[in-house]
Amino acid sequence: MAEYYVPIRNQSYLDMYTFEEMDLPFWRQWFADNWIWSLYIGAVYVITIFSCQRFMKNREAFDLRTALALWNFGMAIFSIFAFSRVFPEIFYLLTKPNGLHAAACKIEDHGxxxxxxxxxxxxxxxxxxxxxxxxxxxxxxxxLLHWYHHASVMILSWYAYQTYIPLLRFVGTMNYFVHGFMYTYYGLRACEIKVPKRVSIFVTILELMQMIAGFSVTLFCLWQYNYGDNGCLISARAITPSAAIYSTLFVLFAKHFRSTAFKQRGKLKSS
Incomplete structure (x- = not known):
């Protein structure tokens, strides 16, 4: 468990819902005690998907369009609503003097x-x-990008939650924003609604920008921690694996974007 206390203050920038009340120290301790389960879940996940892939090799594909549409739109609604609840705090902090430092390096004004x-x-x-x-x-x-992304981010999130460093506010807010677009796009495709091919490239660009922004803010926190006048609240247990995973995901997303962009451009020229 991280050694510092996280103060929760009244939100002058956002009205709180009753269901948002929670016991933060309890959950930080819970993840400190149980984050290892993310490794077990990740292992079961990898074994399951490749076992299913082998099982489906000589079988007809399932028609899951309705279930897929409901799944994607459900995730989209969840992500969009969550973003509407977390962005006000980030915006409030960024508008303060030295806003990026206040949002990424300090835990003050946390609602x-x-x-x-x-x-x-x-x-x-x-x-x-x-x-x-x-x-x-x-x-x-x-x-590889798909299953590595899902497994690594899940494990990192569970492992890092106990440290509760301010950087995590940025990570979650960016992810909610991107997922709002991504799941909406996949939901429309599941409904067989014709979506311009450029939208697929746009979604990939958003994901790539998320990796760049996440890695950049991580480097900013490290610089502030080592050389900044006001320091930065970070933890090696969270920031080291975060930087490693962001860098590898950036490479994989960049490679995927390159192949997708050239493929889509070829289709647009031939149409």
Missing amino acids: MSMAFWALTYTLSKALQLGDTLFIVLRKKKLI
Whole structure:
């Protein structure tokens, strides 16, 4: 368990819902004691998806369009609503003097709404592993980026929650924003609604920008911690694996964007 106390203050920038009340020290301790379960869940996830892929090799693909549409729109609604609850705190902090430092390096002006949705963000990473089952059961192409992204982010989120460093506010807010677009796009495709091909590239660009922004803010926190006048509240247990995973995901997303962009551009020229 991290050694510092996280103060929860009244939110002058956002009205709190009753259901957002939570016991933050309890959940930090719970993840400190049980984060190892994310490794077990990750291992079961990888074994399951590749076992299912082998099982489906000589079988007809399942038609899961209705279930897939409901899944994606459900995730989209969840992400959009969560973003609407966490962004006000980030915006409020960024508008203060030295806003980026206040938002990424200090835990002041932290509200219960952000704390609650940071918890749901962390827990939802295990639920989002279900994305891959739709790919495998529908016999779509499963790429390294997809399953590595899901497994690594889930494990990192569970492991890092106990430290509760301010950087996590940025990570969760960006992720909710991108997922709001991404799941809406996949929901429309599941409904067989024609979406311009450029939208797919746009979604990939958003994901790539998320990796760049996350890695950049991580470097900012490290610089402030080592050389900044006001320091930065970070933890090696969280920031080291975060930097490593962000850098590898950036490479994989960049490679995926390059192949997708050239493929889509070729289709646009030939149409």
